[in-house]
Amino acid sequence: MSELTIPDSLLIKKYIGGNEEALSKLISRHKSRIYGFIYSKIKDTDIANDIFQDTFVKVIKTLKNNSYKEEEKFVSWVMRISHNLIMDHFRKIKRMPIQRDNDEFSIFSILSDNSLNIENKIIIDQLQIDLKKLIEELADDQKEILIMRIYCNMSFKEISEEKKISINTALGRMRYAINNLRKIIERNNISFI
Numbered sequence: 001m002s003e004l005t006i007p008d009s010l011l012i013k014k015y016i017g018g019n020e021e022a023l024s025k026l027i028s029r030h031k032s033r034i035y036g037f038i039y040s041k042i043k044d045t046d047i048a049n050d051i052f053q054d055t056f057v058k059v060i061k062t063l064k065n066n067s068y069k070e071e072e073k074f075v076s077w078v079m080r081i082s083h084n085l086i087m088d089h090f091r092k093i094k095r096m097p098i099q100r101d102n103d104e105f106s107i108f109s110i111l112s113d114n115s116l117n118i119e120n121k122i123i124i125d126q127l128q129i130d131l132k133k134l135i136e137e138l139a140d141d142q143k144e145i146l147i148m149r150i151y152c153n154m155s156f157k158e159i160s161e162e163k164k165i166s167i168n169t170a171l172g173r174m175r176y177a178i179n180n181l182r183k184i185i186e187r188n189n190i191s192f193i
Contacts, residue, residue: 008074016063027056030075034082037153041086051089055082073162079152134184142177145170
């Protein structure tokens with residue numbers, strides 16, 4: 001098996017087993033994609049480098065504690081960690097990033113501004129928790145596509161390559177996920193406003 005064909009899951013097992021080189025291979029394999037994602041949101045090389053490093057510090061801690069669960073692809077998991085760190089960064093500086101034409105954003109970012117008091121922050125945090133619970137009710141194939149698209153900021157082309165499915169299949173699953181979320185919200189009489 002060549003180094004390029006070793007699956008991420010095997011490299012993770014090797015790293016947990018004490019092979020430090022396995023982690024270097026994982027980082028090298030996904031560095032440009034993860035760093036590119038972070039930089040596209042931050043637009044500052046130094047801060048993007050810090051967040052990239054913090055991302056892999058969290059990855060290492062999770063792997064060392066045997067807390068990593070292989071339900072999802074390694075790269076999707078790492079992208080979600082980096083997304084959360086990006087959001088933490090913007091919360092710290094009390095502003096949200098300027099949205100450019102092709103940037104993805106959290107639906108809640110439009111609610112964020114400098115005037116948020118602690119009560120509003122608690123409400124927004126609770127809404128995000130509630131939304132994640134609703135997403136958990138979706139079928140696995142729909143949930144996975146929605147998470148990759150919304151939380152990991154992956155294009156449908158990237159999703160199709162990662163999942164080894166056609167772009168049309170990825171688009172269809174996303175459409176079903178959104179429609180099913182609407183049904184769950186209506187069925188449970190939930191209001192996000």
